[in-house]
Amino acid sequence: MTRQPTLATERLLLRPMTLTDAPEVQRLAGDYDVAANALDIPYPYPDGVAGSWIAGHEEGFVLGEMVVFAVTPADDDLLIGAIGLMNIDRRHRRGELGYWIGKPYWNRGYATEAAGAIIAYGFGGLGLNRIYAMYFTRNPASARVMQKCGMAYEGCLRRHVQKWGFFEDIGIYGIVKEEYLAGSAGRDHRSRRTKTA
Template sequence: MISTARLFLEPVTPEDAGEIRRLAGDEAVARSALNIPHPFEEGMAEAWINGLKPGDVVLAIRQKGEDTLIGMIGLIRDEENDSAELSYWIGRPYWGRGFAGEAANAVVEYAFRSLGLNRIFATTLSRNSASIRVLEKAGFAPEGCLRRHVKHWGQFEDLLYHGLLRAEYEEEFGEDRQ
């Protein structure tokens, strides 16, 4: 488990499936994320949880003092290259409170300090300015734009890549991230 000032992040479990379906199934959440289906049908969350690979770090985001899932964050690892893709989403009732940034900072620190990763990257739809801000505040740098690269909800969209190297992280944040 990873703990921050307001959150605790712990491995997702099958018991989280109902809350994942409810929160991620919100049209606004699914519209802003590349890989969340809409409608989010019965059984999809369970299938996703059961399909996770052992090396991946997929965590439920919960507020301290409550046991309610408010979002998800994860690292899909490429162990051969000591890298991972960061992804996250926050349920709409919890938007605008800085939870995504707080969780992202904690997972980035965990990735570099505990997992020993060399690089973390993330992709966002170019119109998702909130997610871009989360990545920039966590130290990620823009790496490129794949123009009209993905078809999301019937529309071709640009996909932005952001990345962060361990050396950059250590230079900027040293031993004290928080």
């Protein structure tokens, strides 16, 4: 069985989470400004939720459905965020990029750096053909991360989800393997067909 790798970037390590990360997940994801911008993060963040979430990561990876990484500085094992690919669909070879970074660490380029590594891993190690990401349109910082990773804006799903009693507009960015490999990501997303490998 393939084990989940650890990915290194210039300043970060992306590694599998362990239960010892649970208190930091609860503290950082439990910040109102993080929870408010992520579809599935509760607020307040109840005891036990982080541990249950982390405990499901290995099975999700083994089943090929998702892969989640702790984001840590390269020289310190302390978790500063989470990133991964969810809703992995083997038939269509696509996955949904998702992430959050703890508020004390915002605007240092960490989400962009981590997302770049996850996109490379998705197309390389996981053999995906398409990676997409969704964000509340009221959250321009997340859209900016997607742009900086070379993803192309694909559209808006109006009032697509509910978050805390409000219907929210969802923006979508995506990137496909051929444009990623050609280095032309984000420039052109006219529809076309591609042959499966």
